[in-house]
Amino acid sequence: MYERKTTPNLNCGLDLIGEVLYGKWKMRLLWFINEGFQRPSELQRKIPDASRRVLNVQLKELENHELVGKVIYPVVPPKVEYFLTDFGKSLIPVIGAVGQWGDQHDERLRALILKNM
Amino acid sequence: MYERKTTPNLNCGLDLIGEVLYGKWKMRLLWFINEGFQRPSELQRKIPDASRRVLNVQLKELENHELVGKVIYPVVPPKVEYFLTDFGKSLIPVIGAVGQWGDQHDERLRALILKNM
DNA sequence: TCGGATAGGGATAAATTTATCCCTATTGAA
DNA sequence: TTCAATAGGGATAAATTTATCCCTATCCGA
Numbered sequence: 607m608y609e610r611k612t613t614p615n616l617n618c619g620l621d622l623i624g625e626v627l628y629g630k631w632k633m634r635l636l637w638f639i640n641e642g643f644q645r646p647s648e649l650q651r652k653i654p655d656a657s658r659r660v661l662n663v664q665l666k667e668l669e670n671h672e673l674v675g676k677v678i679y680p681v682v683p684p685k686v687e688y689f690l691t692d693f694g695k696s697l698i699p700v701i702g703a704v705g706q707w708g709d710q711h712d713e714r715l716r717a718l719i720l721k722n723m
Numbered sequence: 724m725y726e727r728k729t730t731p732n733l734n735c736g737l738d739l740i741g742e743v744l745y746g747k748w749k750m751r752l753l754w755f756i757n758e759g760f761q762r763p764s765e766l767q768r769k770i771p772d773a774s775r776r777v778l779n780v781q782l783k784e785l786e787n788h789e790l791v792g793k794v795i796y797p798v799v800p801p802k803v804e805y806f807l808t809d810f811g812k813s814l815i816p817v818i819g820a821v822g823q824w825g826d827q828h829d830e831r832l833r834a835l836i837l838k839n840m
Numbered sequence: 841t842c843g844g845a846t847a848g849g850g851a852t853a854a855a856t857t858t859a860t861c862c863c864t865a866t867t868g869a870a
Numbered sequence: 871t872t873c874a875a876t877a878g879g880g881a882t883a884a885a886t887t888t889a890t891c892c893c894t895a896t897c898c899g900a
Contacts, residue, residue: 619825683846708736
């Protein structure tokens with residue numbers, strides 16, 4: 607595990623939410639879990655661009671921050687299901703707003719991103 | 724300047740918005756510019772936790788992505804003012820929603836963040 | 841009986857982001 | 871006349887995040 611070397615800034619709401627949501631795949635994980643893709647392997651298939659490892663790490667962080675919970679079924683092969691806590695559910699409209707803006711400006715964003723590479 | 728070594732994923736709205744908004748201080752820069760703090764030195768005073776350098780770098784990226792524009796007054800000592808483009812303004816409600824969630828859950832978030840250090 | 845599916849952790853490398861420090865230039869104020 | 875304010879870039883180091891690769895274990899189907 608990585609040990610943080612600096613203390614986070616916690617001045618405003620943006621700092622606070624950043625501490626729990628700033629991670630390349632976190633919003634997507636929450637979104638897909640909310641859509642019903644609850645098993646790690648399903649999530650990995652939904653987000654093939656992320657490595658298996660990061661998803662595990664980020665899921666663990668979401669769990670530590672009480673945005674998701676986890677049920678481990680004592681079966682073999684192993685079965686695990688994530689679910690959103692109420693706290694996590696309260697983030698869904700926010701993530702929706704973020705993603706919607708991205709979708710609405712899809713073309714323009716693509717053009718801009720490509721232009722700046 | 725840093726040269727990107729991998730190609731970005733541009734699959735969904737979240738990927739797209741991430742390309743222009745994923746940066747520790749970008750949302751705050753947009754927010755404060757919208758509030759009327761337009762000169763670099765003012766922004767630096769509003770965000771003392773960020774180094775002068777990063778703010779310059781991130782402002783430049785916001786400019787490249789057409790979220791902000793910049794007026795350079797040909798005076799000495801130099802005077803520069805940033806402003807939001809219409810495209811940038813359209814992001815303000817989104818950033819507002821994000822920050823509001825953080826503010827609403829201020830106490831709980833602080834507790835969680837501290838617990839996980 | 842061998843390979844794939846299942847879940848996930850450790851060690852390490854690579855990529856990326858952010859911080860530090862230094863340099864340019866000019867004006868006005870102490 | 872020396873220092874702060876103004877804006878911002880280059881070089882480099884440090885911090886952080888993400889990717890790669892390997893290992894554990896069990897059951898089912900071909």
